[in-house]
Amino acid sequence: MSVVTAEQGAEPGAIATRRGRAHFWEREAPLAYLFMVPGLLILLLFMAYPFFLGIYLSLTDKMVGFADFSFVGLDNYRLLLNDPVFHKTVANTLIYSFVTVPFKLLLGLGLALVLNQTFHFSRFVRAGLLLPWIVPTAISSLAWLMLFDSVLSPISWVLKSWGVIQTNINFFGDRWNAIGAICVANIWRGLPFFAISILAGLQAVSNELYEAAALDGANAFQRFMSVTLPVIRNIVLIATLFSIIFTFSDFQLIYVLTKGGPASSTHVFGTYAYQTMGFSALGQAAAIALSMFPFLALFAAILLRYIRAED
Amino acid sequence: MVGSNRFTQRLLKLWLPLLLYAIFLLFPFAWMLIVSIRPDQILLDTRINPFAIVNPTLENYRYLLQETQFPRWIWNTLVVTVGSTALSLACSILIGYALGRFRFRGGNSLGIAIFLLYLVPPTLLFIPLSQIVSRFGLYNSYWALILIYPTFLIPFASWLLMGYFRTISRELEDAALVDGATRLQAMTRIVLPLAIPGVLSAGIFCFTLGWNEFLYALVFMGSGDMKTVPVGVVSDLIRADVYFWGSLMAAGILGSVPVAIAYAFLVDSYVSGLTAGATKG
Numbered sequence: 167m168s169v170v171t172a173e174q175g176a177e178p179g180a181i182a183t184r185r186g187r188a189h190f191w192e193r194e195a196p197l198a199y200l201f202m203v204p205g206l207l208i209l210l211l212f213m214a215y216p217f218f219l220g221i222y223l224s225l226t227d228k229m230v231g232f233a234d235f236s237f238v239g240l241d242n243y244r245l246l247l248n249d250p251v252f253h254k255t256v257a258n259t260l261i262y263s264f265v266t267v268p269f270k271l272l273l274g275l276g277l278a279l280v281l282n283q284t285f286h287f288s289r290f291v292r293a294g295l296l297l298p299w300i301v302p303t304a305i306s307s308l309a310w311l312m313l314f315d316s317v318l319s320p321i322s323w324v325l326k327s328w329g330v331i332q333t334n335i336n337f338f339g340d341r342w343n344a345i346g347a348i349c350v351a352n353i354w355r356g357l358p359f360f361a362i363s364i365l366a367g368l369q370a371v372s373n374e375l376y377e378a379a380a381l382d383g384a385n386a387f388q389r390f391m392s393v394t395l396p397v398i399r400n401i402v403l404i405a406t407l408f409s410i411i412f413t414f415s416d417f418q419l420i421y422v423l424t425k426g427g428p429a430s431s432t433h434v435f436g437t438y439a440y441q442t443m444g445f446s447a448l449g450q451a452a453a454i455a456l457s458m459f460p461f462l463a464l465f466a467a468i469l470l471r472y473i474r475a476e477d
Numbered sequence: 478m479v480g481s482n483r484f485t486q487r488l489l490k491l492w493l494p495l496l497l498y499a500i501f502l503l504f505p506f507a508w509m510l511i512v513s514i515r516p517d518q519i520l521l522d523t524r525i526n527p528f529a530i531v532n533p534t535l536e537n538y539r540y541l542l543q544e545t546q547f548p549r550w551i552w553n554t555l556v557v558t559v560g561s562t563a564l565s566l567a568c569s570i571l572i573g574y575a576l577g578r579f580r581f582r583g584g585n586s587l588g589i590a591i592f593l594l595y596l597v598p599p600t601l602l603f604i605p606l607s608q609i610v611s612r613f614g615l616y617n618s619y620w621a622l623i624l625i626y627p628t629f630l631i632p633f634a635s636w637l638l639m640g641y642f643r644t645i646s647r648e649l650e651d652a653a654l655v656d657g658a659t660r661l662q663a664m665t666r667i668v669l670p671l672a673i674p675g676v677l678s679a680g681i682f683c684f685t686l687g688w689n690e691f692l693y694a695l696v697f698m699g700s701g702d703m704k705t706v707p708v709g710v711v712s713d714l715i716r717a718d719v720y721f722w723g724s725l726m727a728a729g730i731l732g733s734v735p736v737a738i739a740y741a742f743l744v745d746s747y748v749s750g751l752t753a754g755a756t757k758g
Contacts, residue, residue: 194660309508
């Protein structure tokens with residue numbers, strides 16, 4: 167009882183301080199809005215404005231280099247519905263962003279668990295293994311371009327010298343080979359991102375809990391499922407959604423490796439829009455790029471739920 | 478007996494998997510290095526073991542630095558990256574400070590909005606942006622990228638700095654205010670100096686993101702001698718199906734060095750920045 171009275175007694179004082187604060191914070195508001203102005207100006211001018219301009223362009227038949235154009239309604243989108251290349255583009259993008267995820271996730275989790283042990287030069291090793299993710303993708307993709315070259319590929323050379331294959335593999339010769347090659351390069355680039363994100367989450371796993379579980383006779387797998395996984399669950403989900411979003415909207419890796427070929431069979435949204443813009447059909451290209459938006463909005467909405475859940 | 482058992486366990490749980498990961502993750506870099514020091518006639522001779530280092534030469538590097546525009550691309554990339562990083566940092570410090578330390582109506586929603594902008598990819602905006610860039614007469618001008626790169630740098634850096642500003646104790650600032658300092662004085666003399674590590678890492682991340690950007694650079698500065706490193710390497714060293722593999726790989730090595738060095742110092746703070754910023758929003 168006495169505890170309750172003490173708390174009640176303290177309350178008026180706390181409220182008074184809070185009221186004093188409220189007055190105080192009110193003066194922060196004008197300054198806060200002022201601070202947002204320079205950044206928001208840039209974001210409005212070069213993000214919000216082009217976004218709406220893009221929607222408008224996608225409803226016109228604007229061509230590069232021609233001043234005249236007219237409003238065509240949803241014609242550009244209607245054209246896409248009957249465009250076999252666009253169908254392949256949608257399929258490729260979904261394959262590219264979802265098939266690679268389990269590989270990046272599991273291999274990244276494995277690497278994080280390995281790196282979470284204490285050993286000499288661990289900082290150095292960590293930085294080294296992060297390289298695929300930090301060097302410019304356009305540049306590392308050039309290395310993959312050569313690794314998958316139809317004549318000079320060292321992969322073909324090794325397989326030939328082991329007698330596994332007789333002639334060089336034509337990695338970019340047909341659609342599925344090319345998509346496979348692209349996915350391998352993407353897994354290579356994205357794996358370290360999962361690894362370091364999960365590694366950061368692993369630091370929060372309590373050692374005592376882990377040891378207690380070990381004493382209770384839980385084996386390594388049970389310990390992972392009951393102690394480690396609940397702690398890193400949200401970080402894994404957030405990293406996965408980040409990865410899906412950035413893979414879905416990728417451009418450079420595919421641009422360097424196949425440019426959408428052979429025969430426009432490996433395009434993703436970004437490369438197909440770029441190619442269409444190259445043919446000067448700006449309205450059509452804008453419609454292709456904007457087709458990404460519903461997907462991205464969905465992924466972002468899911469991501470936002472998990473990030474808010476963290477609060 | 479016990480010792481060798483521990484050694485075997487360590488080998489199986491640490492060194493062996495580490496070796497396999499290292500082979501997969503570092504192989505393309507080793508390959509770049511091997512090719513970059515190979516003379517052409519050996520490179521193109523498919524009978525020779527592609528991994529053997531035969532008659533190593535620096536000719537590819539000399540060709541790259543003297544007979545291509547590579548040094549110019551490095552300069553362009555530096556100008557664009559430093560310019561956009563400075564602009565983004567200035568804007569992001571203000572936004573991060575406002576979102577991290579001020580309570581005001583709409584503050585939370587603005588924070589969420591900034592986070593969502595981070596998810597907007599260049600592929601979504603490059604087509605209408607090309608119209609805006611040409612209307613402002615910014616094609617092939619440094620200003621195009623210096624003004625446009627902040628669209629992905631500001632959301633990222635503001636998010637990171639917002640998280641950082643929140644970790645700085647309020648009491649210090651309140652004490653200064655009680656002592657009669659104005660809010661701006663408290664900010665510039667008390668909080669900002671404490672936030673220097675955060676500002677520094679935000680700056681380095683901006684630098685590397687700018688250095689690596691490809692699509693905007695390709696579309697807005699992709700012709701003439703205004704190319705950035707990634708664009709120049711991809712579009713000038715490959716001409717109509719003729720691949721200058723040796724100098725391509727040399728360019729790959731040299732073009733990766735700046736970001737590799739920058740990140741080597743920052744691996745740990747990157748992770749905490751991204752995830753802490755992301756989870757504490």
